[in-house]
Amino acid sequence: VTPRGAARISRRGALRTIAAAGAAAAATGVAEAREPRRPRDDDAGMLFDATRCVGCRACQTACREANELPYERKQANGGEYDAPLDLSGSTKTVVKLARGDGESAYVKTQCMHCADPACASVCMAGALHRIAGGVVAYDPGTCVGCRYCQVACPFSVPRFQWFTAFPAIVKCELCRHRDGKGPACAEVCPRGAVVHGRRGDLLAEARRRIAAAPDRYHPAVYGERDGGGTGVLYVTSPRVSFAALGLPTLPDHPLPQTSETVQHGVYAYGLAPIALWSAVAVVQLRARRKPEAAGQGREEAE
């Protein structure tokens, strides 16, 4: 094909493209700018106070019972223990020991219930999704077990059942099945280290504790803005950093904000895909009418 012919093709292609793109834009409208979803004061939440936790693990056991999760049995010296070492396919919360600067602290881990969760952003069919009230919920009915949630979660919270024929993703859902009674872990905490409530109230409570004993607390509340804000908030001693508690350093914006902006930007109004598709189709249709200049004509001649 001559350069002149190619130029004609692209001009005609461009006209068709613009018309088609207009129709597609009207039909879809999927490419709005991605705004961060901010936490709300009346979201369900939890406050963990690392200065108060004594490591009794009542929360761990209560969680296991309330969620009907099997024991993680470990044998040692002829005795048997329910001793989960980490979150897993049968453990939704676990208490670990954090080593700080000349001081150690217990830390409870579970889903952070992000205001703008990465797991929900990447989940193909919305099996993980944020429900009204702020809980990041899991619906096994639409989960295909692709485990992208595990890859995407900055806290590495969702866990998978690796050794069963019919596995599921396992993670804390703030005991949403207990009909408004709140999470079992907070109910049994004897020290007020795990508190359940509305996020706004919990943030106020965290600030109250810090203000009442500024020498015993790190001035920041983890989760207030980290990763765009989480439903679960942490306060700690000035000698045990949030990093020591195992909480990652996150930007103040939610992680899906950047990824979804790029993804939706590329596909804005389906313009780019429609342009490419039309260009190839037009080039090939023209080539067929002039077999001698075509890549495709040869086959027809056969």
Place this chain on the structure above:
Amino acid sequence: VTDHGHEAPLGGRILTPAMKLLLALAVLWAALVAVRLVFGLGAVSAQNDGYAWGIWKPLNVVTFTGLAAGAYAVGLVTYLFNRGEYHPLVRSAVMAGAMGYTLAGTSVLVDLGRWWNLWVIFWPPVWNLSSVLLEVALCVMAYTMVLWVEVAPAVLERLRNASSPRVSAAARRLLPPWQRAMPFVLATALLLPTMHQSSLGGLFMVTETKTHPLWHTAWLPALFLLSCVTMGFGAVVLVENLAAMAWGKRIDGRLLARLNVVPAWLSLGWVALRLGDLAVRGRLGLAIAGGVHALFFLLELALFLVPGVRLLSARHRANRGRLFGSALLLVLGGTLYRFDTYLLAYQPAPGWRYFPYVREIAFSAALAAIGVAVYVLFVKRFPILSGVERDAAAPAPRAAARAAAGR
């Protein structure tokens, strides 16, 4: 009779000793799938909650489809830029592409924990349009079908001469409308890889805090798209040469030499984009900071830079051996970039380790063997390869099967 430039079946015996080895590997693969279905993914794979995606994603899905992107690479040149002279390369590349994508899809199916819920992919009301993986899943599935639609004319051409008059009449009736639809099929065949090959990099946009800054960039989609095309060109040269070694297929050296200036510029463009992006973000220092990440980053750069520079030379491209070497480097570079992004650069949290089981690697190897077996079966029976002897002398399929059964 030779008919250079037109495709013909290779003919010949199907059940060669090599083919029997491939079939034995296929049986091994089926056994591993059975173990996975009964005892769970952990029984065949070292994947864990930290490394929830092991080697099956970067190898079976992203590298296999990267190699299969030969169909996309040659297609772009032949159909978008309308360079018909490259047509003799198309069918072989499309056949390899169809196999590569079918294997990738199969691997994903086995890797899905809750495969019985796969219906959600076909049920738009539950789709989450923000999910990059959903886009990948839909595009890869659609593209696999499109590739087989592109392969179909080769099969129909052969069936026109089938011994059963019903089959040959049906093939004759089906072929013309099939080819009339081709412009739209081809347009789709070039659109879909553009979308999902870039998205295979876009998957890691969201892991901003888990992916090493030498790899995490908003340009991930562009870098994956560019490198799938360079890999695809490399794969086309490799497959042409392997077919020449195995079956004495003649290679149009001038055609390959002219074509492979394209991956030269794309490779160098990839290097420029990679370095330019790091420079703009002020992260170039990480490349010389030492450590395993810097080392692999530099190795990647070399694997793109060296073939990129070498392929610029027309004399280099005209030498079949050297072109083969550069093609191999193109494939290795793209493969390393994929493994690095999916595994090395991915750092879930302190303490997590992953190294694949032998049976996990065997799963991938056996899957590749199945792909090779089907490719060989197709090029022997259907007009896929150009530059081969027409198989007038070769035994008909049924006779070959009888001969094999009698042995």
